[in-house]
Amino acid sequence: MEFDEIQRKIKTLIEGPVQAIPDETMTKIRKELGQKCPTSKKLFEEAKKNIPGGYEHQLVINDPFVVTMKRADGSKLWDVDSNEYVDWLSGAGAIILGHNYRPLREKIFEVLQDVNSGMYYMNEYELKAVKMIKKFVPSIELFKFFQSGTEADMAAIRVARTYTKKKKIIKIGGGYHGWSDQMVYDTHVPGSGDLEAHGIPRHCFKDMISVWPNDLEALEQKFKEFEKKKGIAGVIVEPMGPESGNIPVAPDFNKGVEELCQKYGALLIFDEVVTGFRMGMGGAQKYFGVKPDLTTFGKLLTHGYPSTGGLGGRADIMSYFASGIEAGQEKVMASGTLLGNPITTAATYYGLQFMEKEKAAEKAAKMGDKFVVKMNDLFETHGVPYFAYNFKSIVQYKTYAAINMDIRIPGNVENALYRNDCVGNIATAMLAQGVVTKRGASGFATLAHTDEDLEKFIQAFDNVLKMIPH
Known part of the structure; x- marks a missing residue:
């Protein structure tokens, strides 16, 4: 997507109404997560007594609690309750070969011997x-x-x-x-x-x-x-x-x-x-x-x-x-x-x-391209002004454009904060469906991501859009 078109679409989002997941729906989602991840919920309560805020990383989803992960492999994460997630956060961009990439792991093990x-x-x-x-x-x-x-x-x-x-x-x-x-x-x-x-x-x-x-x-x-x-x-x-x-x-x-x-x-x-x-x-x-x-x-x-x-x-x-x-x-x-x-x-x-x-960068970039096409098709199907774009394997999808608001304009700070909460709600709703994102607004494609992983993301976001009145 060209820069001028991105700017035009951002302007449309900022000037348009905010259509959010209803509060009652979010209450149900949070309850479902608690039932699905009881061990994580318990560990989070304990963590809050020992770690400021209960967790270390600022980009993880913390609503209603932070899920504790136990294993990572390829494009997947598994939590302490054995739930599987497709990971599009990719270590906040640290991963491009896929989690626990074996050839690299083996080399590190060799070095550790000495x-x-x-x-x-x-x-x-x-x-x-x-x-x-x-x-x-x-x-x-x-x-x-x-x-x-x-x-x-x-x-x-x-x-x-x-x-x-x-x-x-x-x-x-x-x-x-x-x-x-x-x-x-x-x-x-x-x-x-x-x-x-x-x-x-x-x-x-x-x-x-x-x-x-x-x-x-x-x-x-x-x-x-x-x-x-x-x-x-x-x-x-x-x-x-x-x-x-x-x-x-x-x-x-x-x-x-x-x-x-x-x-x-x-x-x-x-x-x-x-x-x-x-x-x-x-x-x-x-x-x-x-x-x-x-x-x-x-x-x-x-x-x-x-x-x-x-x-x-x-x-x-x-x-x-x-x-x-x-x-x-x-x-x-x-x-x-x-x-x-x-x-x-x-x-x-x-x-x-x-x-x-x-050729990790090139292959991950192709997945980023597919991601954007699929997301924009989905948004068009639902008739919403949301849109996606990418820089190679760095994918961005705009729903509320909170970060793009000019906070020098009176009233925009409060508006941006509300929109940011709405973005967070999307991330929580995605997490409940087994998809990890970067606060529901962006992600990083990797060599390990498959078409099946992408379809799971699209299906989860489709479900989210069905929750939002529009």
Whole structure:
């Protein structure tokens, strides 16, 4: 689906009435889940006494409780009550070969015979993995492992400031770049500012600037505004648009950002935590024909094995991370006991090999294409304004467009929150039918997903649409 059509359809959803699953229907669904998953329900009550909120991951479905999973294989999950689920969350994008991919698992087992993750010294897979990454991503001359995408993004803006001798960082409104102090600004929803920045001193944001998605004119205005105030160190973007393309950007947007960065002497930072090796082995930068100065990676780098994150880019920039107290130049502090450990690096090395061999990105993308066709046919059959689109294997389906609302407009915050609850209800209704999604609004296709898995998703969503008065 073309960008302009996506924007037009989003506008229609925002301006139209909200048609939601009735409260009485949701009450029945929650009761059914409790009966279907009694052990999970019990464990969740116990977990709330030991874990804040009762669970760790922010993208899992928590209404009416979090289901406890026991096993994962291929495209499926099984909970502690032996219920089977088709998983379209795919580890929040960490999985593309399928859960528990055996060839990779066997390689990790082999490595574990000789070392553990706390060996601390250089291991051979560290070099092998980096050379493999460089093979696929030409913009990377030097690469450093981290333990998460959050750490990689922290390191990226730190080294950008060191290299350029400038302080200001521009992000695209709504973009998610981890939970570090400076990055929890204008996250998820453009215009939200510091609404989610609890416990973070406001001075942490004095050098962070947010620009509305797709507004290259506003971006250049910020460059001009700060040109005489020591300038902009870098611009960090999710190349598909904020929230993995939930707020999509125009096809020429990334190229426009690249040109402005070059014009004003700022570094372009691509956050490819989700898109790296999923949009193709060359990532989103190859897809868009853009050469960022720095690129961050995360979850898919090791296919979900811990602890996963990394930053790569130009040698003259990355050399500021040179380790050791004898390093002569100005050094950027970025260290950690488990950085580049044998498990992480072996999982990266072998995982990327298997992704290339299996043509995982291409095959998963074909499933993403099928997903969108089937979903849009379903929406048309029901006569609803909902729609689906995809970026290769990253699939998005819009029902209420809560995240796309302009919260600068009076009344839209409350409206967006209500719509977000409606999206959550769809996710709960899907879960009750044995389908796991990312909050009922998006998902990630994998090599393991079959036509049968897709049909189960479509049938479940068909049932959901029948619940909604329209």
